[in-house]
Amino acid sequence: ERPHNGRAEEHFLPAGPFATLPLKSDKDGTNRSSIVWVERSEDAEKLVDSDDLVFEHELEQRFGLKLGEIRVADRPRAWPLGLTIARDFVAPRIALAGDAAHGIHPIAGQGLNLGFKDVAALAEVVVEADRLGQDVGALDVLERYQQWRRFDTLQMGITTDVLNRLFSNDIGPLRAVRDIGLGLVERMPRLKDFFIRQASGLSGDTPKLLKGEAI
Numbered sequence: 001e002r003p004h005n006g007r008a009e010e011h012f013l014p015a016g017p018f019a020t021l022p023l024k025s026d027k028d029g030t031n032r033s034s035i036v037w038v039e040r041s042e043d044a045e046k047l048v049d050s051d052d053l054v055f056e057h058e059l060e061q062r063f064g065l066k067l068g069e070i071r072v073a074d075r076p077r078a079w080p081l082g083l084t085i086a087r088d089f090v091a092p093r094i095a096l097a098g099d100a101a102h103g104i105h106p107i108a109g110q111g112l113n114l115g116f117k118d119v120a121a122l123a124e125v126v127v128e129a130d131r132l133g134q135d136v137g138a139l140d141v142l143e144r145y146q147q148w149r150r151f152d153t154l155q156m157g158i159t160t161d162v163l164n165r166l167f168s169n170d171i172g173p174l175r176a177v178r179d180i181g182l183g184l185v186e187r188m189p190r191l192k193d194f195f196i197r198q199a200s201g202l203s204g205d206t207p208k209l210l211k212g213e214a215i
Helices: 041-049 052-063 110-131 139-167 172-187 189-199
Strands: 009-013 016-022 033-037
Touching: 009 052, 016 052, 033 052, 041 052, 110 139
Parallel strands: none
Antiparallel strands: 009 016, 016 033
16 A cells, blocks of 8 residues: 555564565555465465465465555465485586575575575676687586586585574574673674675675676
8 A cells, every 4th residue: 555665674483484565556556565474374375275365364464564565466476495415416508596506595585686696606607708709608618607606505404404493483582692692793894794795695606797897
C-alpha cells in the first residue's frame, strides 16, 4: 500500500530467513516487492497450496503492516534449499557460472553476488586470453576462471550455511551469543565495514568489472 523507498529487509525467523526485496513499481504505480520466505518443508507445502487470504495473513504475521495492506500478485512457488557446488565449473568450451555452478542458502543476496563475481571473473579471463592470442574456450584458459572462483564459492557457501544455522533458531545460549556479537559489530566501525564489504561481494580477489574498472 505504501512505497518501500528501495529498502530491503531481512528477518531471521526460527524456520529460516524471511526477506522482502524492493522492485520497481508497476506502470499504474502499484508498489511491489519480491519475497524470499524460508519455511520447513511441510509448512511450505501448506502455504503454497493455501488460498490468497491464508497466504496474505501468514505474510502479515511475518512482515507486519508497516507498509500498509499487502496483496499477493503471483502464486507462490517453493523449492527445496541446500548447499550445492558443481564438481567442476569448466570443461572444454564450457564454463558454469551463477546458479548453474552453485546453489547456496538465500541469505543477504549472496547467491546473486557470487553470480556477478563469476561473470566478471570469466569475462576478465576470456578477454586477457584473447589479447594473448589464446583459444578462449581451451580448458587451460577456463581453468584459470575455475581456480579464481572455486575457493570463494566454497567459502561463501559454508559461511551462509553457518549463518543460517546460527540465526534461524530459538536456542537460548546461541541467541545470547548472536545478540552479543551483533552488538559488538555495531559498535566497531572497522569490523562493521568489513562485514558490509563481505555482504556486498567486494571482498577477496574482486574482478575488475565489479570495481568499476575496465578489463
